[in-house]
Amino acid sequence: MNERKEEEREVLDAAMLAGHILLENGAEIFRVEETMDRICRHYGIKSCSSFVLSNGIFTTAGNEREEIFAKVQHIPVSGTHLDRVAAVNQLSREIEAGSLTPHAVKERLDQIQRMPGKSKKMQILASGVGSACFCFLFGGNGKDAAAAFFSGVVLYGYIIFLAGPHLTKLVANIGGGALVTALCTLLYKLHLGEHLNFMIIGSIMPLIPGVAFTNAIRDIADGDYIAGSVRMMDALLVFFCIAMGVGLVFSLLHQFTGGGFL
Amino acid sequence: MTAVCEMAVAALGTVAFALLFGVPALYYPYCGLIGGTGWFVYSMLAQGFSEPASAMFATIAVILLSRIFAVRKQCPVTIFLISGIFPLVPGALVYWTAYYIVTDEIALAARTGFLALKVAVAIVLGIVFVFELPQGFFRFAAKKDKRALKEKGRKKR
Numbered sequence: 001m002n003e004r005k006e007e008e009r010e011v012l013d014a015a016m017l018a019g020h021i022l023l024e025n026g027a028e029i030f031r032v033e034e035t036m037d038r039i040c041r042h043y044g045i046k047s048c049s050s051f052v053l054s055n056g057i058f059t060t061a062g063n064e065r066e067e068i069f070a071k072v073q074h075i076p077v078s079g080t081h082l083d084r085v086a087a088v089n090q091l092s093r094e095i096e097a098g099s100l101t102p103h104a105v106k107e108r109l110d111q112i113q114r115m116p117g118k119s120k121k122m123q124i125l126a127s128g129v130g131s132a133c134f135c136f137l138f139g140g141n142g143k144d145a146a147a148a149f150f151s152g153v154v155l156y157g158y159i160i161f162l163a164g165p166h167l168t169k170l171v172a173n174i175g176g177g178a179l180v181t182a183l184c185t186l187l188y189k190l191h192l193g194e195h196l197n198f199m200i201i202g203s204i205m206p207l208i209p210g211v212a213f214t215n216a217i218r219d220i221a222d223g224d225y226i227a228g229s230v231r232m233m234d235a236l237l238v239f240f241c242i243a244m245g246v247g248l249v250f251s252l253l254h255q256f257t258g259g260g261f262l
Numbered sequence: 263m264t265a266v267c268e269m270a271v272a273a274l275g276t277v278a279f280a281l282l283f284g285v286p287a288l289y290y291p292y293c294g295l296i297g298g299t300g301w302f303v304y305s306m307l308a309q310g311f312s313e314p315a316s317a318m319f320a321t322i323a324v325i326l327l328s329r330i331f332a333v334r335k336q337c338p339v340t341i342f343l344i345s346g347i348f349p350l351v352p353g354a355l356v357y358w359t360a361y362y363i364v365t366d367e368i369a370l371a372a373r374t375g376f377l378a379l380k381v382a383v384a385i386v387l388g389i390v391f392v393f394e395l396p397q398g399f400f401r402f403a404a405k406k407d408k409r410a411l412k413e414k415g416r417k418k419r
Contacts (some may be wrong), residue, residue: 027338027340117284123281134353205279
């Protein structure tokens, strides 16, 4: 009897951890709930029910035959690591198919949580490449794309080393928009790019909240209105902040140069 | 020719963002293909249709492909969807809105801002419609494996 209790506890802990990893790394609410449910049900816990918000999970279990379990976990919004989402998804398939013990599941989840992300150098490089590509797509030429590559690299350096660890989200995005605009204007003045607008559009792309926006829509479509609206709010706020940052630098330059440069 | 070239650039850009979001390297080619196709559909349609309409059809193409690959590769659709939809998110329009506000062209700013909103709504509609299709609809994409098929039947997406 005691062993069974122990096992139930382990299963619920594992389910909670799986939900935590999924939510933290950019999965939809629907997927978090379903995965937790599936893990519990596979190990024979029928009374488990969970309530998932965009930054917290509430789980309870317990009826006349099963032990009472309750846990609330706050999960701060952090970066997106879709590889972890994929790994948990794969694990959940393996649980359904095979004979993993709850303990093994817990261990696998711990491993997934410690999975190394892409190196900083790769991320910065990718940001540059992405910026250059989108600058080109929106109408820039080769020279503009090269300039956008440079400012995309600088922008992501700023995100990783300054904004991420030290700044709040709002200030980070206003600062990012401002940084890109200032840098692109400088490059433009040095004749390292020919179309200022396309350079800026390309290099702000790494700031655009694509994950929050897409997930918000999917959550709302699934009927998870609270989580969906929080994420939508997040996305809109970030959009707004980027525009503020860009506008701020533009109007400052406008003041100093009398509007000649635009 | 330009269209193919642009499609390749869009694919490269999508892969770059896929890397930023931590998509496993194994899936990069699919992300690139989806992003490139989305942009191709968008730029082809944009010649004849309004921007919101082309954004909606491009979104539909992106999500259909994402769901097909998700079934085929047995992984969460989010992986393909998020990076694939990136070229369509109206970042450029948001920029132009800020630009026109600063340069004191308020009418243009209002029009551009509203257009950005319309494009966003079009993307929303595209996403919502395609996710309404039942999972069984995508079963043709699965690898021919009986056990996997049975498992699929139970999973929603």
